[in-house]
Amino acid sequence: MKVVKFGGTSLASAAQIKKAVEIIQADDQRQAVVLSAPGKRDNQDTKITDLLINTHKQKTAGEEYLPTFEKIRARFVELSELLEVDVNIAAELDVIEQKITAGTTLDFVESRGEYLNSLIIAKYLGAEFVDAANVVRLTIDGRVDPESYELISKQLGNATGRFVVPGFYGTGPDGEIKTFSRGGSDITGAIVARGVNADVYENWTDVSGILQADPRIVPAAQSIPEITYAEVRELASCGASVFHEEAIAPVRDAKIPINIKNTNSPADCGTMIQPTRSAEKMPVVGVSGKKPYRILNAEKFMLNRYPELPGQIKEALTQQDLAVEFDMKGFDSFALMVDSSSNFDENAICKYILEKTEVDACSFGMTVALVGIVGAGLQSQTGLLGRMLSALDQAEIGIRSISYGGSQLTALLAINLEDYENTLKVLVAQLQK
Numbered sequence: 001m002k003v004v005k006f007g008g009t010s011l012a013s014a015a016q017i018k019k020a021v022e023i024i025q026a027d028d029q030r031q032a033v034v035l036s037a038p039g040k041r042d043n044q045d046t047k048i049t050d051l052l053i054n055t056h057k058q059k060t061a062g063e064e065y066l067p068t069f070e071k072i073r074a075r076f077v078e079l080s081e082l083l084e085v086d087v088n089i090a091a092e093l094d095v096i097e098q099k100i101t102a103g104t105t106l107d108f109v110e111s112r113g114e115y116l117n118s119l120i121i122a123k124y125l126g127a128e129f130v131d132a133a134n135v136v137r138l139t140i141d142g143r144v145d146p147e148s149y150e151l152i153s154k155q156l157g158n159a160t161g162r163f164v165v166p167g168f169y170g171t172g173p174d175g176e177i178k179t180f181s182r183g184g185s186d187i188t189g190a191i192v193a194r195g196v197n198a199d200v201y202e203n204w205t206d207v208s209g210i211l212q213a214d215p216r217i218v219p220a221a222q223s224i225p226e227i228t229y230a231e232v233r234e235l236a237s238c239g240a241s242v243f244h245e246e247a248i249a250p251v252r253d254a255k256i257p258i259n260i261k262n263t264n265s266p267a268d269c270g271t272m273i274q275p276t277r278s279a280e281k282m283p284v285v286g287v288s289g290k291k292p293y294r295i296l297n298a299e300k301f302m303l304n305r306y307p308e309l310p311g312q313i314k315e316a317l318t319q320q321d322l323a324v325e326f327d328m329k330g331f332d333s334f335a336l337m338v339d340s341s342s343n344f345d346e347n348a349i350c351k352y353i354l355e356k357t358e359v360d361a362c363s364f365g366m367t368v369a370l371v372g373i374v375g376a377g378l379q380s381q382t383g384l385l386g387r388m389l390s391a392l393d394q395a396e397i398g399i400r401s402i403s404y405g406g407s408q409l410t411a412l413l414a415i416n417l418e419d420y421e422n423t424l425k426v427l428v429a430q431l432q433k
């Protein structure tokens with residue numbers, strides 16, 4: 001059996017849905033179908049999931065929320081009409097509206113895009129609709145509960161017909177609807193693939209695989225033909241958003257390959273994600289990045305006598321809702337990269353750290369972007385990283401710090417914020433040489 005997951009980009013309009021359905025019907029093995037909510041039809045458009053989140057936000061803030069809900073209603077009514085399916089979508093939408101008015105949870109509201117889209121498309125396909133609430137379980141902190149694999153295996157492992165499971169949500173420990181983090185339909189696809197022990201997990205999107213870099217920043221980036229689970233994890237955690245970083249674990253353990261494919265160009269091979277690959281021909285697979293980060297410098301005389309100190313500071317930052325990406329240790333000082341995508345009062349944070357930990361001094365330095373160069377051959381091929389760094393040097397891009405991390409698969413660079421895009425372009429040009 002093959003599991004196929006279609007993302008919101010592939011299901012944004014009736015025309016896109018028809019393309020997805022054609023792909024599903026072209027192969028009888030494409031039996032398990034996992035679907036996202038309709039995404040953006042063009043750059044000006046809003047994803048259904050974002051409209052649902054806004055509706056809930058407006059309702060909670062005591063603002064007018066029905067006009068936003070009407071936009072959602074209009075899109076689903078139009079979809080069901082254009083696809084000519086016999087689903088009482090108006091009644092489904094009325095129930096959701098009543099629940100929103102009664103003050104239901106954000107998780108319930110934001111999950112309804114996947115639910116409604118799957119109801120409509122299952123009908124269009126003539127497939128069974130399987131509510132994710134019955135087969136997908138999440139832990140209290142929104143992660144995969146392995147019980148899901150058994151539920152899916154029991155209920156769907158021997159299915160003979162085609163079935164559709166909405167992505168992104170399941171049931172939490174309290175029996176209520178709970179969602180994964182954004183982009184979480186990739187995780188549902190992986191759980192279903194693991195549960196039915198799929199031959200392959202096909203993940204259909206709007207690009208022909210994982211590219212060497214984000215194509216919105218580096219239009220020249222090419223598709224990566226083969227990549228390992230570990231390399232995808234590294235690329236995703238450094239910022240590549242094409243495949244959710246938590247969607248690897250369920251399939252990796254069962255060694256199920258993932259094929260990232262393009263709904264708009266189905267004949268392209270896309271990217272095959274698998275347990276191993278030969279790194280000789282392509283030592284580095286790609287680059288990805290995140291921004292902005294502030295460098296937090298902390299000092300402690302004889303730091304090696306206080307091994308618990310970096311952990312204590314990370315804990316203090318977490319208490320203040322700040323995420324730490326990575327750290328670098330010196331002899332009497334160390335630095336942490338702190339996510340600064342939302343504003344914070346740096347003096348108050350430093351004061352808090354000085355109170356809660358034993359550091360001698362603490363201050364915030366410059367704002368940087370982090371760029372990961374990822375590949376299994378990065379460290380084994382002599383001179384490779386040196387050539388990439390020297391290309392950056394020639395482009396007058398200064399490197400603020402560099403670290404290999406623990407995995408040996410990634411070199412993580414901190415660079416000036418304004419050099420971010422150029423850095424990705426220069427590195428991809430090097431990969432293509």
Ligand SMILES: Nc1ncnc2c1ncn2[C@@H]1O[C@H](COP(=O)(O)OP(=O)(O)O)[C@@H](O)[C@H]1O
Nearest residue numbers: 007008009205206207210211213214240241242
């Ligand atoms: N390294 C990368 N390779 C491919 N796509 C990437 C990469 N980094 C970012 N992207 C972006 O990810 C988008 C696909 O992800 P997403 O919008 O979540 O798709 P879907 O709705 O199909 O799940 C692409 O259109 C592309 O702009």
Ligand SMILES: N[C@@H](CC(=O)OP(=O)(O)O)C(=O)O
Nearest residue numbers: 007008036049182183184185
């Ligand atoms: N619709 C949800 C879940 C998801 O996975 O969507 P997509 O497959 O379009 O990234 C979101 O927008 O986060």
